[in-house]
Amino acid sequence: GLHLALEQARATKISWNGQAVASAPDGYYVDRSIETVALPPAKAGENILELVCPLTRRIGLEWCYLLGDFGVAGAGQSFRLTAPPSRLGFDSIVPQGLPFYSGALTYSLDVQTDRAGALRLHLPHYRAAVVRATLDGTQSQMLAYPPYTVDFAGVAPGAHRLELKLYIPRTNGFASLHQADEKLRWLGPDAWRTTGDAWTESYRLSPEGILSPPTLTLLSD
DSSP states (O other), X not given: OOEEEESSGGGOEEEETTXXXXXXXXXXXXXXXXXEEEOOOOXXXXXXXXXXXXXXXXXXXXXXXXXXXXXXXXETTEEEEEOOXXXXXXXXXXXXXXXXXXXXXEEEEEEEESSOEEEEEEOOSEESSOEEEEETTTEEEEEOSTTOEEEEEEXXXXXXXXXXEEEOOSHHXXXXXXXXXXXXXXXXXXXXXXXXXXXXXXXXXXXXXXXXOOEEEEEOO
């Protein structure tokens, strides 16, 4: 399911492991200007993606994105494609195979209660824009503001499924990931125009995801 996401797809000649790829877009990624083009499957070992495009007043070099059902492992400047992670721990998703992921991510948790009551969920540490918590596919609530706590009323004894859908911001996909000035607090155009010690070849990634275990408390109705 590999796709290449890029701007000016129709003006770009695409080659994947020496094989010409039709540059007809079949969708878009995040923004309609970033079109997606289907790629042949990746092979084990090294894969070579080659893009040839004209540089004009209206066409310039922009970031490209490799999309698909895979994980990413590595650090610094060197990363490789891996199998997608099947489980996530309560920590940043960056070292768990999703360093550049941005978008919706759902954690599915099995919950067992021994009596009836109201189930209180508290998320002490997470990095996401908002979280939608859904119990058994019916009760759904949003967490966006302190104290990051919601209650589910009328929970019966037994097994339950709690889903936490995080809306991960686009930081690790679109931000100035080679900006090395840790004192910079405002991101604008100059954050991408870095020189000297403010630039690094390594990727500076931000922690995302549920960073510590949620707490669940069964209250009396």
